[in-house]
Amino acid sequence: MQATAQIKTRYFPSYESRETALGRSVGHLIPHRHNGPRRFWRDFKQIAGSGLPVGVLENIAYISADPRDTLAFGSPLQVLTAACMGASAGQQDFGCSPRQLAAEMEIETLLHQPIRTLSGGESVKLALAKSLAVSGASSKLVVSSPFSWLSRANRALFDRVLDAYHHQQVPVEVLALEGEDDPAPIRAEAFWEGRAEKPIFSLLFSGARIAIGSPLNAVTDEQLRARVADFSGRLVSPCLFEGGNGQGKSLLAKSLAGAIATRGKAVIESAHATGRARLLFQDVITQTLLRSFDAITNSVKTGRRGQTVKLYQQLCRAFEAESGESSDCFAGREPGCAVGQRTLLEIKMILIAVRLVERVPALILDEPDWGLSRQAAISLVAAVIGVAHTRGVPVILISHKPWWQPIAGSMLKVEKLLRNDGGCPFEIRLQQM
Numbered sequence: 001m002q003a004t005a006q007i008k009t010r011y012f013p014s015y016e017s018r019e020t021a022l023g024r025s026v027g028h029l030i031p032h033r034h035n036g037p038r039r040f041w042r043d044f045k046q047i048a049g050s051g052l053p054v055g056v057l058e059n060i061a062y063i064s065a066d067p068r069d070t071l072a073f074g075s076p077l078q079v080l081t082a083a084c085m086g087a088s089a090g091q092q093d094f095g096c097s098p099r100q101l102a103a104e105m106e107i108e109t110l111l112h113q114p115i116r117t118l119s120g121g122e123s124v125k126l127a128l129a130k131s132l133a134v135s136g137a138s139s140k141l142v143v144s145s146p147f148s149w150l151s152r153a154n155r156a157l158f159d160r161v162l163d164a165y166h167h168q169q170v171p172v173e174v175l176a177l178e179g180e181d182d183p184a185p186i187r188a189e190a191f192w193e194g195r196a197e198k199p200i201f202s203l204l205f206s207g208a209r210i211a212i213g214s215p216l217n218a219v220t221d222e223q224l225r226a227r228v229a230d231f232s233g234r235l236v237s238p239c240l241f242e243g244g245n246g247q248g249k250s251l252l253a254k255s256l257a258g259a260i261a262t263r264g265k266a267v268i269e270s271a272h273a274t275g276r277a278r279l280l281f282q283d284v285i286t287q288t289l290l291r292s293f294d295a296i297t298n299s300v301k302t303g304r305r306g307q308t309v310k311l312y313q314q315l316c317r318a319f320e321a322e323s324g325e326s327s328d329c330f331a332g333r334e335p336g337c338a339v340g341q342r343t344l345l346e347i348k349m350i351l352i353a354v355r356l357v358e359r360v361p362a363l364i365l366d367e368p369d370w371g372l373s374r375q376a377a378i379s380l381v382a383a384v385i386g387v388a389h390t391r392g393v394p395v396i397l398i399s400h401k402p403w404w405q406p407i408a409g410s411m412l413k414v415e416k417l418l419r420n421d422g423g424c425p426f427e428i429r430l431q432q433m
Contacts, residue, residue, distance in 0.1 A: 007162055009174040009181070015344040015371040018144065018175050019065070025142045025173055026062045030069060033285045035341050036292030061138040065145045065371065066283055067127035068115065076102065076118075076126050077111040083133035096133050105129040105157050109418065109425075113224075117212045120282050120367065121245020121400070124149040128161050135164045142173045147181040148370050151244040151400035179374025186378050188406035196389040198237050198409045199270055201362055203256075205231045207264030209424070210255045225263070226251060227419070227427040235432075236409030237362075237394035238385055243414035248428035249398045252414065253279050253364045256396075268361040272392050278355035282367035282398075284348055293342040296350050304357050311387070312353040318383035319349070323375060344371045345380065352384055356393060363388050364396040369403070378403070 012018035023030065031043030063070060073079045080098035087096045102108040105125045110118065118126065124146065131141060146158050165172050208228035226248065241249050254260040256268055257279035268277050281287040288296065300308050319325070348371075355363055365384065369377035381397065381404070388395050397404050405411070411433040418426050 007166075007172050007174060009176050011176050011178045013178055013373055014376075015065070015177070018177055021175055022062070022064060022142065022144045025140075025175070026060050027058070029062075030064060033290060034288060034344055034347050036295070037290045038292075039341070040290055058139045059134075059137060060140050060142060061131050061134050062142040063124065063127045063131060063144065063146065065148070066285065067120075067124040067149065068283070070127055070130065071115050071123065073115070075112055075114060076107060076129075079115070079126060079130055080111075080133060083130045087134050087137050101129040101133055104132060104160065106154075113212070119246045119248075119250050120149050120370075121151060121154065125154070125157060125245070128157055132161050132164055135161070135168050135170060138165075138170055140171050140173065141165050142175070144175045145177060145180060145371075146174070147176060148367070149245070152183060152402075153244050177371075177373045180369065182374055183402060185402050185406050186404070195386055199389060199392055199394040200234060200236055201239075201268055201270040201394040202234050203231065203239075203412075204265055204267045204269075205229070205430070208255065208266045209263040210251055210266075210428075211261040212251075212425075223423070225424055227421070227424045228252070228255075228264075228266070229427055229429040231430040233412075233430075233432050235394075235412070237389065237396075238404075238408060239394065239396045239410045239412065240404050240408035241396060241398045241412050241414050242400065242405075243416075244400055247414045247416045248426075249400075249414045250282060250366055252428060252430075253277075253366050253396070253398055256362075257364060268394075270361045270392070270394050273359050273361040275361055277362040277364050277396070278358065278360045279364045280348065280351055280355065280366060280368070282370050284344070284351065284370065287351065288347060293347065293350060296347070296354060300354055300357055308350075308353050308357045311357055312350050315349045315353060315383055315387055318386050319345075319379050322382045323379035325379075345376060348372075348380065356388060356391065360393060362394045362396055364398065366398045367400075368397065369399070369401065374403075 010021065012021060028047065031047060032039045071079050073082060077098055080101050084096040084098060099108065099111070102111055105128050107122060107125045107129065110122060150158055162172055205228045207230070209225040210228060212224040212226055241252065243249055255262045255266045256277045258276040259279060267275065297308060298305060352363070365381065368381050372380060385395050413431040413433055415429050415431070416426050417429060
């Protein structure tokens, strides 16, 4: 019998309750990052001042909801080399080679790429490869929400790691949010009843070259750029960008939002605006820059704070109408949260409100289900689409999950093709479906 059939997944209703369980399982190694700098530094001080944490003493391997938490070096090759050096001598008969591990997890072409340029799916593949390396030297493996990062086609890679731990007789804990591994598309029969008209927008890529991060060695290394095949099309909101892990969906989103240097044209034009879209990252905690809820609210231009608060409240009411949840959720009193602390759901909504308060050509939601249960994610997306469409703002959804296909007004397939072209290691192609 495969190990995957024997491993039980524990499900949690919220990001906060799952993170509490993760902390207990790994000996509280990870400080909170979504409740502002004061909470982060308080946790960090406790971790630093309490001696070696239990998770370190017991050699607990873990992959958190943000796989980059465990990737401490500059490139995948460095991460895997360090993992193999730390593996026990008894692991050598497994063949602890960085290149073999990379091949096992299908990331051999990424070995020399800077960690900061990896997609979410590529990062979790690397974290899985690292976990595979130390399977014989660990007392336990804890994995948090693997299904929110991995496309269905890559679930076999996760199963391969679980089987390796089963072979080594090392226990595994899987922590997930309710419904995150449910592949069923959502029901869209009543989704559009009473909603505003779907905005139409134009998308143009012409001669686009997207910088893939900055080189590890700024003196000798060449700046790599991804080529985007020319594309022009008129699309209906919500538009779904779909494709597997590492196909370039998030790279396109960051280019369209001006969050990453791009040569050539990458432009969205809608009825009310032209130019750069606004983007909600998949790794939304990184996007907060450790700012508190109030600091994010105050980040808008002078005179727009009141509008932002009203827009946030509108999103809250729309979410409540979609989900049936009480407004107590928005008082910062979700189970697992102390009074005054904000939930990840609230952080997402204030970030969205800050982006919608401006006159923008489009709002991009990159993997909007990250950190949310299935029902909460569906309710949030429904609320955001309703509010954005009322303001005439098109919405772009980026996801590898089949959940959103029934509600898509239009769809684009994103595909990466490897190239052997100086300075351009791959090309991203868009196909309207």
